[in-house]
Amino acid sequence: MTRKSEDAGRSTIRDVASRAGVSASTVSRVLGGVYPVSSATRTRVMRAVRELDYVADARAKAVAGVGTPTLAFVLEDITGPSFALMAHGVEREATRLGHLCLVCSTEGDVRHELEFVEMMRAQRAAAVILVGGAADTAEYRERTRRMADSLASAGSRLVLCGRPTLGPGAPVTVIEYDNEGGAYALVAHVLAQGHRRVLFLGGKADHTTAQGRERGYLAAHRARGLEPEPELLLHGDFTRDSGHRLMRGALKDGLDFTAVVAATDMVAAGALTALHEAGLEVPRDVSLAGYDDIPFARDLHPALTTVHVPYEELGRLAVRTALGRTAEAPDEHLLLGTHVVVRDSVAATGS
């Protein structure tokens, strides 16, 4: 086995230097670019680099202050279509701006989240983007506030996406999309079709995203002078299974309704299946609407009427504002609009 020379592990800049018969500084300068190096030495160095298949250690460069900046994206579960879309946006924009992108799923575990943020601080990440609603408790605020301060003092930045805002003065960038407004518009559309008993398949009662959508549901009713029955407000989570279970329960309980509004498209998908299983046809027997406008929504049958949320754009925006923040620009708070996408799952009532 007469291998060329060094196959045992990575080679250092000094290996390259000695092979090219120059000093380490010279190699660094050749690779660095701008410093004047005679073309003869440059050639020798480049040949050595090629022969050794040398790549400078990124960590060492980073510690010397010339590394590739990094950015972290923390979400609950990459499997959810809407957050996957957002992850895509984050990732694209991050690489476009020359940043590396770390992702981490917390599986909904707060300890996990804390750990990860700490880790990112140690990595000297340029920004940490936290996404997904949460319960807006005092404990949450304090914990998140601590993260924000801690990151800020390390020259980094916390970005909250669709998460409860902290008090004023926290060094945080907040980017939200309008849950209440979207739900309002959607439910108004449903009501305009003549529906009066609209079942709401909500999320966790203390989850801010769920709350926002629920508020929109209520507000739309009240704007028409209607007071929705409390029994039509159901709570679960944002999964497909939750929608399925809730819907089946509602059917079994004999709840009286002519339309269903689900807190997310995933929930709507589960609900739709449950309706089908019960022999009901949408929208002939029952109307159904979702929220998020995930790509799959239009492949459900009937195509789902829903609220479009610009998730990918949201991700890109999060990165841009986090990275492009200047000393003059204060802590930003952006609110992105949403709009109803009318498809085939909501029909007018006969009445």
Next chain:
Amino acid sequence: MTRKSEDAGRSTIRDVASRAGVSASTVSRVLGGVYPVSSATRTRVMRAVRELDYVADARAKAVAGVGTPTLAFVLEDITGPSFALMAHGVEREATRLGHLCLVCSTEGDVRHELEFVEMMRAQRAAAVILVGGAADTAEYRERTRRMADSLASAGSRLVLCGRPTLGPGAPVTVIEYDNEGGAYALVAHVLAQGHRRVLFLGGKADHTTAQGRERGYLAAHRARGLEPEPELLLHGDFTRDSGHRLMRGALKDGLDFTAVVAATDMVAAGALTALHEAGLEVPRDVSLAGYDDIPFARDLHPALTTVHVPYEELGRLAVRTALGRTAEAPDEHLLLGTHVVVRDSVAATGS
């Protein structure tokens, strides 16, 4: 504004040391854990650490040889449900094994892929997992082979998931799932229902995953002594839109078929919508089957008969084999089985 003291940026281990009145080595030892340190100094150091909110720089630790290992996951698009599932598995297993996990979408661009792998080599990633089929050309083999060698010589490891194998002797771990077998079983099931003209909505003609599934389609026919009509083999890609377009085209062309097998569930979803738009009912008028068993498959109407691929498990396995590889264990090649999931979208023909 009487801030405590140092809010201007990260503090170093020497800051902590001087504040605690000890040397940097001592701080390192206290934080490191096992070295004997008197409890008095330990307390002083810990207090300084707390007051400064100090976290050791992970990059510096890494260069000193005690860093958190990293692992990279490279895919085409995180938005695809099947690969998102896999990413989830990878990410879970990576953090379980104490690794950081970088993800990168290549957007199908080979240059992007190359660049990223190079970057990961610079980061001294413990392993790079490349996922998704590709065209199995000589150029592909050489390029990938180079990546593998280059990573291996840096002490890292290339893992190919559902990708064309390289020749023997390449320092690569390959994990595949059985595309041909799954498609064979699925199409056999469709044929067993009496269908004789089965439309195949395939992927790119040179894409190995697509080819495998197509081979299964053909093999299942031939096992029954049937020779499928070439005109029933359509090619597109693995997106929802491709399925929609292909299906609409087939309908417009007046192709004669009683069942449709799509190369992925996404394609099937698009096809289903096209069928609905044409006023056809599944499975009464046409039977339909997919491949991948993405979570959404059972929420389509009718629930989609498909082939289950253990994507999440695949991701976990990729990480485990990549990291757990010992010097004795040679380059591994794993093939995971798949199985048909019978739901409601395939029915027997009347004939």
Next chain:
DNA sequence: ACATGGATGGAAACCGGTTCCCGAAACGGA
């Protein structure tokens, strides 16, 4: 022929950690 200065490239300090090597203090036993 000699001073001048730009082009090159080496030595050493630095980035922020860890760890080896050693000396000093404290402690125990004879």
Next chain:
DNA sequence: TCCGTTTCGGGAACCGGTTTCCATCCATGT
């Protein structure tokens, strides 16, 4: 009381890069 062991902690080298500072060398201008 004296000596041998621990226990503890500081100094310095090291990890793999970059960059500052400085010493040459060679080509000019006069």
